Amino acid sequence: xxxxxxxxxxxxxxxxxxxxxxxxxxxxxxxxxxxxxxxxxxxxxxxxxxxxxxxxxxxxxxxxxxxxxxxxxxxxxxxxxxx
Amino acid sequence: xxxxxxxxxxxxxxxxxxxxxxxxxxxxxxxxxxxxxxxxxxxxxxxxxxxxxxxxxxxxxxxxxxxxxxxxxxxxxxxxxxxxxxxxxxxxxxxxxxxxxxxxxxxxxxxxxxxxxxxxxxxxxxxxxxxxxxxxxxxxxxxxxxxxxxxxx
Numbered sequence: 001x002x003x004x005x006x007x008x009x010x011x012x013x014x015x016x017x018x019x020x021x022x023x024x025x026x027x028x029x030x031x032x033x034x035x036x037x038x039x040x041x042x043x044x045x046x047x048x049x050x051x052x053x054x055x056x057x058x059x060x061x062x063x064x065x066x067x068x069x070x071x072x073x074x075x076x077x078x079x080x081x082x083x
Numbered sequence: 084x085x086x087x088x089x090x091x092x093x094x095x096x097x098x099x100x101x102x103x104x105x106x107x108x109x110x111x112x113x114x115x116x117x118x119x120x121x122x123x124x125x126x127x128x129x130x131x132x133x134x135x136x137x138x139x140x141x142x143x144x145x146x147x148x149x150x151x152x153x154x155x156x157x158x159x160x161x162x163x164x165x166x167x168x169x170x171x172x173x174x175x176x177x178x179x180x181x182x183x184x185x186x187x188x189x190x191x192x193x194x195x196x197x198x199x200x201x202x203x204x205x206x207x208x209x210x211x212x213x214x215x216x217x218x219x220x221x222x223x224x225x226x227x228x229x230x231x232x233x234x235x236x
Contacts, residue, residue, distance in 0.1 A: 007133055007205035008216045056203070059138035075135060079219035082132065082163065082204025083116055083175055083195060 001070050003036065005043075006077035009053065013040040022070045029055045030064030032074060043076075052078055084159065085143040087134065089166040094173055101160050101178050108157050108180040112187035114195045120170035128209045131167045132174065135203035139163075142202045150179070150194050154186040161194065163204065193230050200227040 004017040026035050033053070037044030047053060055062045056075040068074055094115050102108045118130045147159045158180040168174065177194045181187040206217035 004135070006135055006203070007207070056135070056138060059135070059141055075138070077135070077203065078205065078216065080200065080203050081206045081217045081219050082134070082202050083199035083223075 001068070002073045003032075004073065004075040006075065008078060009043065009046065009076050012042040012046055014042075015040075022068070027067060028064060029057060029062050029066045029068055029074060032068050033064070033076065036076075054079060084161070085140060085147060086160075086162045087136075087139050087143070088162065088164060091164070091168075091172060092162055092176065094176055097160065097162060097176055098178060102158060102180050105157070105180070107182065109182045110184040110187045111178055111180045112184070112191035114175070114177040114191055115173055116175040116195075118168050118170045118172050118174055122208070125210055125212075127170060128211070129167055129169050130174075130209070131207040132163075132165045133205045133207065134163075134165050138203050143198065146194055146197050146201065149197070150190045153193070154179075154181065154190040156181050156186060156190055159190070159194070161198070163198075163202070165204070196223075196226045196230060199223045 001020055001022045002017060003020055005013050005015060010016050023035060026032050033047055037047055054077055055066070057066050057068060057072055059073065098113065102111060120127055143161055143163070147161065150156060150159060156179055160176065160178040162176045164174050177191055177198070179187045179190040179194065200223055208215055208217055
């Protein structure tokens, strides 16, 4: 699975994107986020401050309960600030 | 038409080309967003726009489609820059063309409001005290929510 991070989440984790092996017990975006928090402790700190991290699965906005699979691209980012 | 690009653009040239040769357009509404040199007392030296390639274009195309469903638009143009820019430079141009002004005005405002809350862009500001990521504003969410409507409609 490909995981991408944007804006200050990219800075916190120190990576823009990575390929990971999806553990069998990870079935949703929320479970994936908790799994990744172990990999990137500073990402874990951010996750604890609720509401500031948004998700996308295959470039569509998603929620913590959205299912994820090994062929998906999942992105984590802060609320958007374009325009 | 949607364009996401690093290169600067010339708003006057873009607008001239936008409805060139058409005689059915009675009104064009335009929003031009530029980099400001300050936010309150804080001096801003430069701004960098990051985005999610692929998702950005998809979201903007969806916004254009939604605007065309809601209003009788003859044409739509959205240009959004990414990368580093300095105060005064254009960041975003949204133009809508219609037979009458009301559709053009409303659709333009709708596109800007939804773009700000739905398109995956993030602003990073360089200030004399260092860099900082711009935080999303509640007022932007409120502006975008004005255009929500029941799914039944």
